[in-house]
Amino acid sequence: MKILSFGASTSSTSINRQLAAYAASLIPNATVTDLDLRRFSLPIYSADEETSNGISQAAHAFKEMIKTHDGIVVSLAEHNGSYSAAFKNLYDWTSRIDVKVWAGKPMLLLSTSPGGRGGASVMEAGKATFPRMGADLKATFSLPSFYDNFADGKITDPALDAELQTAVVAFCQSY
Numbered sequence: 600m601k602i603l604s605f606g607a608s609t610s611s612t613s614i615n616r617q618l619a620a621y622a623a624s625l626i627p628n629a630t631v632t633d634l635d636l637r638r639f640s641l642p643i644y645s646a647d648e649e650t651s652n653g654i655s656q657a658a659h660a661f662k663e664m665i666k667t668h669d670g671i672v673v674s675l676a677e678h679n680g681s682y683s684a685a686f687k688n689l690y691d692w693t694s695r696i697d698v699k700v701w702a703g704k705p706m707l708l709l710s711t712s713p714g715g716r717g718g719a720s721v722m723e724a725g726k727a728t729f730p731r732m733g734a735d736l737k738a739t740f741s742l743p744s745f746y747d748n749f750a751d752g753k754i755t756d757p758a759l760d761a762e763l764q765t766a767v768v769a770f771c772q773s774y
Contacts, residue, residue, distance in 0.1 A: 601774055602626055603668035605634035606725035607686035614745045615674035615718075618711045620739070621753055625767045636685060644691040649765045658692035665693075665702050670770065671734070674709035699733030701739035706734040707770040710741045716742035738769035768772060 604623035613772030616635070621632040641647050641655040649660045665671065676683045682690070702770040708725050710718030722741050730736050740763050742748055747756075 600608055600626070600629045600670065601668045602629045602660070602670050603634060603664055604632045604666050604672040605636060606674045606676060607636065608683050609637045610676070610686040611637070613676065614711055614749070615676045616710070617749065617752070618675040618709055618742055618745070621749075622674070622707060622709055622763060622767060625764065626670075626672075626743070626771060636689065639685075639689050640694055641688065644688055644695075646693050649695060654695050655692050657762060658689065658696060659682075660695050661689055662700070662702075665700070665704060668704065670705040670707070670773070671701065672707045672709065673725075674711060675718055675721045675725050677692055677718040678710050680720040682721060694732065697733075701729060701734035703731055703735055705737050705770060706772040708734075708736055708739045709766075709767060711743075711745045713745055715726035715743045717745075718758050728765070735773065737772060737773050738766035740766040753758065 604619045604621050606613040606619050608615050620633050638656040638663055641657040655677060684713055712718040726739060748754055748759055751763040754763060
């Protein structure tokens with residue numbers, strides 16, 4: 600099983616990418632592609648840009664990554680209660696190729712933040728929109744207070760780790 604894992608941020612030290620990588624590592628017998636969104640440089644989406652220059656090659660590359668994997672583990676970064684600008688832009692461009700951006704793939708949807716809500720607002724946005732955009736949402740998990748609950752590449756709070764493990768099992772039941 601090929602899993603595409605990424606944090607929806609372009610930070611080189613993305614806490615969401617760290618959480619996604621950890622969750623993906625818990626999937627038995629998976630080959631994981633750890634995707635760095637910094638590799639997708641594209642202009643801000645606008646109808647004028649699309650008319651003048653077509654759909655960005657970066658969006659095509661992202662869509663191809665989705666198509667060539669069996670499942671997706673994504674952790675949403677929360678910027679002012681919503682998606683990060685870079686992720687939203689890539690998401691918007693990709694939706695111009697196919698409104699079913701996630702191609703019907705099983706998804707484990709995560710979020711985290713330094714605060715106690717763990718990206719709750721962006722998680723709600725993802726839960727509301729991703730299924731309409733082709734995600735087969737199997738499970739969700741939000742990690743509060745990242746720096747208090749994550750170290751050395753894993754969740755340190757046993758109860759929160761058990762909650763993530765349950766989400767991973769639910770995700771894996773689709774295989």
